[in-house]
Amino acid sequence: MTEDAPAPLYSPRTVRDLMQRHGIRATKSLGQNFLVDGNVLRSIADAGGAASGVSVLEVGPGLGVLTREVAERGAHVVTLEKDERLRPVLAETLAGLDVEVVWGDALKFDYDRLPDGTRVIANLPYYISTALLSKFMASARIVSATVLVQREVAERLAAKPGEDAYGFMSALAALHGRVRIVRDVPKGAFIPAPDVTSSVVRLDFTGFEDSGQKPDARLIRLMEAALHHRRKTMRNNLRMAGFDAGAVEQALETVGLRADVRAEDVALRDMHRFAQALGVLA
Template sequence: MNATIPVIADPAVTRRILNAFGLRARKRLGQNFLVDASVVRGIVDAAELTAGDTVLEIGPGIGTLTQGLAETGARVVAVEVDRKLPAVLAQTLRGYDNVTVVPGDILKIDIPETLKLENGERFKVVANLPYYITTPIIMTLLEQRLPIERLVTMVQKEVAMRMTARPGTKDYGALSVAVQYFTAPRMVTDVPPRAFRPAPEVTSAVVSCVVRETPGALPADEKLFFRLIRAAFGQRRKTLLNALTAAGLTKDAIRAALAAAEIGENARGEQLSLEAFARLSDAVGALHAQT
């Protein structure tokens, strides 16, 4: 760390910055300011950044995590939706010429254009995501099939458990299947409420997701695959025989598809692996092709 630049991930420094700029955490934007330097180091370490990397940070806030990312020498592009904060970041990060702050909504901007990626260049995503919009951001990034190498995100512990859950567990659901289809996720560490100001009411967790070169399953029709997953988990207590009617299938068609995929009629979505869902999707697709 540059000795002339104060560490932002410190309660006193954070308080001084907030007071200097007349800032308060905006509940509408899910803002909680990280004040634990060890958590910043843990996130940066999980991202495995080098000086040659490009990293997209989502929601830099006052620059707490951004500073840690910048210290690696990586090229950091930080996208901030709060219009007040780019001016603050210009001051708190003024010692780092490898940081670019972009005002905007990550769900609306053109990410490759914003990052100015060169041919074949991959990038990493690091973010302390607002709890209220975690899933839309993660799925938007993955579904665009951007050249992402790794995502390291701090999310609500409950969401982290769903992202990494295995089949047959209570946390396994549609988000588990979707994240594991595109990535290999692992839980890095828990983050207690005291690591933030103001302290949230829940525990957070850091999850590292290495993006797969090929999906974790290979269904013939990806749209059908995800349509069946949404239906399977739409009403968790229902068996697949009953739940899949939400996907527009008759019970006779469901029975035939389950039999072809070698899945029992009384099975529930939470029991199926990615590969089993792919077999079921292909079986349904084959039935459609015959009609």
Template sequence: MEKLSSPKITKEIVNKYGFKFSKSLGQNFLIDENIIYKIIEGSQITKEDIIVEVGPGIGTLTQYLADKAEKVLAIEIDKSLIPILEETLKDYENVEVINSDVLDLDLKGLIENKFPDRKVKVVANLPYYVTTPIIMKFLEEEVPVKDIVVMVQKEVADRLKAKPKTKDYGSLSVAVQYYCEPEIITRVPKSVFIPNPNVESTVIRLKVLENPKVNVKDKKVFLNVVRASFAKRRKTLLNSLSFSDFELSKDEIKKILKASNIDSNRRGESLTIQEFAILSNNISSIL
């Protein structure tokens, strides 16, 4: 069938099946081939690649992914889209659709069983209401992924790529940059979706590092330190960490900060990922 990037074809499919867009599932279908080509180019897909797509919708991006990749595993939560995907992807033998909530899946086990000793690429127009949990699931659960190329809300992309001492820099910036090297591929206007979303979008590539950017004694402690440091942005590190789950006294935290060569009056937004690693390692040493 014709490519679904055509607004006319998309509308015909939606009307044929009487499909109703769900705001709660963040459903906005892409109808611009130029944006799709930028996603494909930014993903650097080859015929040796296995692609995991989260939220294929009616299969618009999926068709282009299937043309380029060895295999596409598309995970769709909305069961009403499954018969549509069966039609729109019927000519693609290298596509498998799973009707499930990606957050409920054992992704690591699923991929290791289906594709032993292989790493996958994640390429998706993510539902904006669960962007962060999905990205962190792939990273924290050590799913065998080499690249994550996703369309997300512009503000989220800015946070993913943010540097210290900027307004967008926060716990998500540090957590993602611990695992990945972020790169903006393209900005995306509201007008290229049906229906138009209320926000601007960005396609971002997260190049997953072979080894995390910094060495930490305990990854869980590291991430907890990061989250606690940004929990209340106006508080100093001394106060933020005093109210964390570590159950350390202010005097203990003062000593740890001094040993880490970090002024206790600094705020989390001023720390580099390397400083967070030193701080968390010193906390790990006494827990």
């Protein structure tokens, strides 16, 4: 009689056994929801381009389920983990794989230490997902990020000017490249189940309209100020941020925008022209 094959690492039975043997409870304050759906796991790795020789950054490996899937495809993985309780778990689940675990806060990590061409593939802690995405976009080392986030965040990232979900993160993502929502992920794909539906989203940092250039920091600051308060006019937002009201009105007129326009309705090309007319950009 043949023995049953061991359950895969992502199976609910294996995950519960790991948590029980190591005395682990998912910590809500750290955004811990462990993935237990093999189809979702493979779709993240596929969409992220995990393959032999690829450098991958992961944030929040948890029990190492996604980490192992990516490393077993031949990628070299650097994974950032803050929760020291997971040391013995990851020592077990990642044994023998090309994985470097860096213990500490991902928001304080030096992303310049990564090799050029790094791809992020991660189930991000939801409570810091937008802060992390901003860091990924800013890094010259990272070329793409395929991440599991709250569906609301994915929709904001992919939104276009004039759409309800459009805001500063939408503009920031578009200025850095392209965004594609890969798939939705139900609550039941995790232990414990989160309160919301999640989505896999891929961001390619190819520059605005594939220019290959990082956006000017001055334009980013202007966009952040212009979009700071939704439903307020761009003129009022910028005035509140310290810009001269007369100069703003003149720049709006110069580029053919209404005086009462809201920044969430302005195309990025027009915003760039406005920044030039205002003297923010040359």
